[in-house]
Amino acid sequence: MELTLWSYEGPPHIGAMRVAASMDAVHLVLHAPLGDSYADLLFTMIARSAARPPVSYTSFQARDLGGDTAQLVKARLSDTVARFQPQALLVGEACTAELLQDQPGALAEGMGFEIPVVPLELPAFTRKEHWGASETFHQLVRALLHGRPPLDGAADPAARAQAEGRRPRANLLGPTALGFRCRDDVTEVTRLLDSLGVDVHLVAPAGASPADLARIPDGDFNVCLYPEIAHDTCVWLERMFKQPWVRTVPIGVGATRDFLLEVGRLTGLDPEPALARARTRLPWFSRSVDSTYLTGKRVFIFGDATHVIAAERIAREELGFDVVGIGTYSREFARELRALAERIGVEALITDDYLAVEARVAELHPELVLGTQMERHIAKRLGLPCAVISSPVHVQDFPARYAPQMGFEGANVIFDTWVHPLMMGLEEHLITMFREDVEFHDGEVPQVQRSPAAEETTAAPQPDTPAEADAPRWEPEAEKELRKIPFFVRGKARRNTEHFARERGLSQISVETLYEAKAHFSR
């Protein structure tokens, strides 16, 4: 058993639902107890979908367990196919049904439906949501492309497009329902490819039908937009259909440029005109003197691997932050993240334990947390500014406005989103100089209305200072001096000074110790 207060991912059948709900003419039958239909409201409420997800549940209850639950599955399967008439049927189990072992997939295959039936193995006690989505997408694509030979010349998109006298065309793979900003990322990447002279052949799973999936090999190459969902499918398509795929995820200015270069290499198109025409404000905004105060801000980054890897590069190369910690809950991409962490000299945190993330944030005491909805909880508790960069997210991160993360407009969105929770430079100076202002309290972020972080900092005692047994004692004068340090670096200063004092065996911290520690750590 694992004590879980918040979980980063749902069970794997939620991933299967995300794939089904993204697509047209696909239906998922889930063997699940009464109550598991709660998941519908992720789609209808959080993503504000106007349609019910195409998912039917067996909704078994205690009284059904004595009887024939397999019969219940069969009844739901035939009712569902008759009523919704999908082009393909997905069949899976939620965790409780996995324990019953009714084999709904095998039952469905034996029922003589005239459509492709894809049984899903979703091990609910070992795997999670992203794995479930990736597996479902992969199995569906496999089932629909079963027995198809690769096309001639598939390995060379440039030659193939040229021979047919048309623009190269790409499949965008990975966007799903409930994915972070998938809707607008697809629009942005489509524009980006168009600027290069590449057409989008199809997008999947979002918006695709089974008939569309069957056309995947007709695309010249695949763009793996969300590796958590589409990596395995891209690898399989490369193996079976010789389709090359684009590795770079275009989040951030640098990554977007690299993306255009990579697609250029693959298609034989010259990326220079597209790069020259690129319109993005992030580089100028980040160079303008107003942003100087962002230099060296200490950030902690957590989320799915794709968004964390992208955010790390933006933070360091494009905003001039110091990345003091990175981590992910995507175990499937732990190796990539560990390698990255090693390159930038920090320790990677690979965990789905919210309490472990909280402990790391408290230990590092960054000035900005970039994370998920869960890191908002942590940041609130610790009184730190926070911006959301990855799912899981709540309803406010499925906005009405155009808000991509990818491409050049995505970079604009990211600049605004990340800088917003930080205190503006001038206010930062004023608070350092004048500590007794009646309106701009210590820890207040005046440009943000009722910032929860600010409330927490002023109301609660410093939560970053657990009373350790061997902690050196602060002399009243030194404590007073510490209060003069701006609140967003005060936690760090306190820890550094205590660390410094402990190392030297000091039991008391004086004003002198504080400044000696400051000099020591600023080398």
Added chain:
Amino acid sequence: MSATSEECAAVSGPEVLRQRGERQTFCGLAGIVWLHRKMQDSFFLVVGSRTCAHLMQSAAGVMIFAEPRFGTAVLQDRDLAGLADANDELDRVVRELLARRPDIGTLFLVASCPSEVIKLDLDTAAARLQQGHEGRVRILAYSGSGLDTSFTQGEDTCLQALVPVLPELPAGQRSVLVVGSLADVVEDQFTRLFDQLGIAPVHFLPPRRAAELPPVGPGTRLLAAQPFVGETIDALRARGAELIAAPFPLGVEGTRAWMHALAAAWGVAPERVDAVIAAPAARAEKALARCRDWLAGKRISFLPDSQLELPLARFLAQECGMQLGEVGVPYLDRRVMEPELALLPSTTQLTEGQDLEPQLDRLRAERPDITVCGLGLANPLEAEGLTTKWSIELVFTPIQGFDQAADLAELFVRPLNRRQRLAI
């Protein structure tokens, strides 16, 4: 659950159509969302799967807590291998939790579908753990699984777990116990009215702190404040308490009948009740009149969700002049519903249980002016042009008593009002 009685509907009130099939409703775990706010010294530890944890945070996740008062012990592969092992694991998790949260006074172990299917006995585990942590924390178990409970039934099973540990009311004394969680403001209003009637002591279950449990005994008169506490009522009756049959305190008439039933059982003259409630009842009627203009003549249907459907339908028909379409209930609990059934128009189409798709077909054919349903269906039905009122709000909002009667009606006015306002 004996709640879903299979015997034929031969008693009073409208005919009942029984349905089985696909269900669109929460399981009983959802009750934790309000119970953990009500009993502020309690913690709810679900023993279940990642699905259970996901449900909890999807339902309550929009609230950002510095320290949530619920969590899940998520079963892993190795827990499914052997039961003894699972018990050791549970002990460890509880130890970890109590170390992290020394402020917890009462810990509820909440069973889920997976824990019930693998037959992990949480009652025994609670007793064992209670001995280990004697004095510091009370540990109880109940089921919130979808196998046993739907939505608000989770409160019933939770309160039922409290019944055996309620202190004994001294012999010869009498008291009133109001059963079913009410908003604090509503409790205070009722307490003032009971005071004026000279009815005391009055206790509430659940209490605001799980440490302050109300006494129960043969002198206890039970008054159900919520329609989903049937099993709790039975358990309290087994301890000698007596149920006062009454409709639920929704609307002016419901509250009036509820107060009168209590007064009659306590031996207070009806004239005195009328005098005490005259002022609040009069101002409630006045406030309600404004809502009636919106609601009168409008047709309303209920999809089964919270068990509040019957008293709500009664209030909306009787006091707001609405026409009733199909009224769906998750289950019909005659132990507490008889007085409500007697007040419903005899032509009401009552449906117990659910077969989702055919029920939606009936709804689409009927096209009521407003439909009460859960959040999984509300937006899709709105997109089909039906006006909806999402039902979960009715469990989270103060709706009982005189001074909330107009607020309750307003919950149904608002979607109609909104539809009329929006010009786009």
